[in-house]
Amino acid sequence: MEKQIVVSGIRSTGYLHLGNYFGAIQNYIKMQEEYNCYFFVADYHSLTTHPDPKELRPSVFRVLSENIASGLDPEKVALYAQSDVPEIPELYLMLNMLAYKGELEKVPTFKDKVRQHPDNVNAGLLTYPVLMAADILIHRAVKVPVGKDQEQHLEMARNFAQRFNSRYGEFFPEPQVFRFSDETVKIMSLDGNGKMSKSENINATIFLSDDDDTIRKKIMKAKTDSGPTEHNSVMPDYIQNLFVLMNAVSAPGITDTYRSAFNGCNIRYGDMKKQLAEDMVAFVGPIREKAAELYKDEDTLRKILKDGAEKARASSSVTIREARKLMGINY
Ligand code: ADP
Ligand code: TRP
Secondary structure, three states, X not given: OOOOXXXXXXXXXXXXXXXXXXXXXXXXXXXXXXXXXXXXXXXXXXXXXXXXXXXXXXXXXXXXXXXXXXXXOOOOOEEEEHHHOOHHHHHHHHHHOXXXXXXXXXXXXXXXXXXXXXXXXXXXXXXXXXXXXXXXXXXXXXXXXXXXXHHHHHHHHHHHHHHHHHHHOXXXXXXXXXXXXXXXXOOEOOOOOOEOOOOOOHHHOOEOOOOHHHHHHXXXXXXXXXXXXXXXXXXXXXXXXXXXXXXXXXXXXXXXXXXXXHHOOOOOHHHHHHHHHHHHHHHHHHHHHHHHHHHHOHHHHHHHHHHHHHHHHXXXXXXXXXXXXXXXXXX
């Protein structure tokens, strides 16, 4: 059976952290085995906020290095930069004729940006969902692994696909949000406030680029309390989070030991954090080192981008050729 087509865009802002790793990258890595995956760095999208031109290459190379070091395999997936595939902006232009100002203005992420940056309400920001639809439809993808915040964008991609199909003939499948498992992993911030994130309390966020001592310090400072006083108490969410992390990085069985200690009211959080810190260091260390090594190897990264763009363009050029024909652009 033909493998289903999956597309996802990776933003190139900020360093990756454990939330990104366990919430997103780990799923990409599982998907690369079973699907025909197109993963790309959404560098054109990042232009909506006018980044310094000098910052673009370092941030694209970093996000590539960190994803590959985490296990994304450029041999198995097409890994490319959006700006290396000119068919994407071509389809974006076509879809723009099918996107209405009114609907674009109603998108919550657009309204947020307008509120946050009233001095930079550019047309690229307004048509962000159209470019995202082009990213997806260019490969005629059916599955798109994205977080909850992107669901509205995906619905717009389906609308544009439908409009194209009803005007020019059945061509684009309607892409659906894809979750690998029903259980969405959410990593909380180590201070117990909300989710781990690159923009909130960075001292309570573990980055894949953190050195061993930083990881140890952050974990030892993670929020705990004086422990349960009744057997089999309900776990507070910040304690639960330590168990989630331990389960992800420690040897099998270790979590059980601490869980029994919790249920028996004799858990020592200091010991648990020491154990977690060492296991986390052992987990993050090799990823950090591999990413740092790759980051320095610009030739390899350029080669990966080039090969990725080739794979992406092979699929994109077929779509554009057919779309042009359907629209009557074949003189
Ligand atoms: P951030 O919130 O740090 O800016 P992004 O919004 O760029 O992260 O998210 C990139 C991906 O990582 C998304 O798929 C998102 O669902 C996932 N992700 C981010 N933070 C977490 C978290 N704390 N727990 C689980 N998944 C997360
Ligand atoms: N908008 C997405 C985000 O902010 C990134 C993105 C761009 C994307 N194009 C995409 C995701 C296409 C999935 C498919 O995270």
